Amino acid sequence: MKLHWSPRSPFVRKVMIVLVETGLSDRVTLVRTPVAMDKPNLDLVADNPLIKLPTLVLDDGVPVYDSRVICAYLDCLAGGRLMPEEPRARLVAERRQALGDGFLDVLLLYRQERNKPVEKQTAAWLDAFALKVRAVLDTLEAEAPALAEPGFDLGRISIGCALSYMDYRFPDVDWRSGHAALAAWHAAFEQRPSVVRSQPDETP
Template identity: 40%
Template sequence: MKLISASPSPFARKVRVLLHETGQSDAVEVVDVMTTATNTNPEVAAANPAGKVPALVREDGPTVYDSRVICRFLDAKYAAGLYPESRIFDTLTLEATADAMMDAALLMVYEHRVRPPEKVFDGWVDAQWGKVARCVEAVNGRWMSHLNGPLDMSHIAMGCALGYLDFRLPDRNWREGAGALDDWFAVFSARESMTATAPV
């Protein structure tokens, strides 16, 4: 199998962290590409018609894309147990929360990277940050018992989301008022799977 990836992408990082955590990094070839929302890499477009990474190219079936679909596929393939049935909806909801944070942060980055400076809509940027801030507040207030429990896919997704905020939006300071989440991330981000997949 071949993973079409981009080092800065938090969605692609989710998959790479899963592979590290399950000891399957050598089972999937990671192909790092350069692609943007306005200039899609042809290899990415061929793998995923939406032109997004990650995409998992299989030899025995159609390409699998969308990070949540890929993660479910690999979790099932390797019997990793990262989507535990006993708390499946908590895991899926927290993973969705992390993905929403990544989506909003990515839109903030694109607003400045793709638009000419005179066309940047600050109100749009602030609205996206509002989504991130509400998610951080909710996780810090309601989800810490889950994050402090056994590892599942929601931990990986949240770690990648917070890592992306630090990587692309360090001046926004998501940590303010989120001490419990900050403490959790300090420990989680030191995992070998996280340091090995840090964006560059």
């Protein structure tokens, strides 16, 4: 299999963590495919017309995206240990994955907006992004005791990647203040070998 990949995409990181957790890393060839909102990479169109990472291509040429579909596919190949089987537990894990993914969507838009020249920024959007970040962090803090229960799944991977992305791209935001239980859970998350091995890389 071929994975269109970049070392700084948080959605790619989810897949990299799953590859290590499932033991499937050796089955995938990584192809460095740069993408940027303002510079669509035309090489990616044939495999994914949304021109987004991650995009997986199976050996018979079938494309698989987005990160959620790729993670579920890989987990299924390896026996399905990263998603609970019991329906209610599964629903919680799926909702957590959507929360982590949605948090990342907010952070990516927030970063793009605040990196614009001031005269192009929309103040109401910046305020809305900041409000959503606080709301998500407060929700996750309330959920931290449940997150800290035994188990590791696609929901926790997504939430952990979003918090690590905050550290990476928003080092000015002290999200741990007022969110001590969440910070403790995230510190444990960052100790996992799959998470250590998928740190963002500044190599150009």
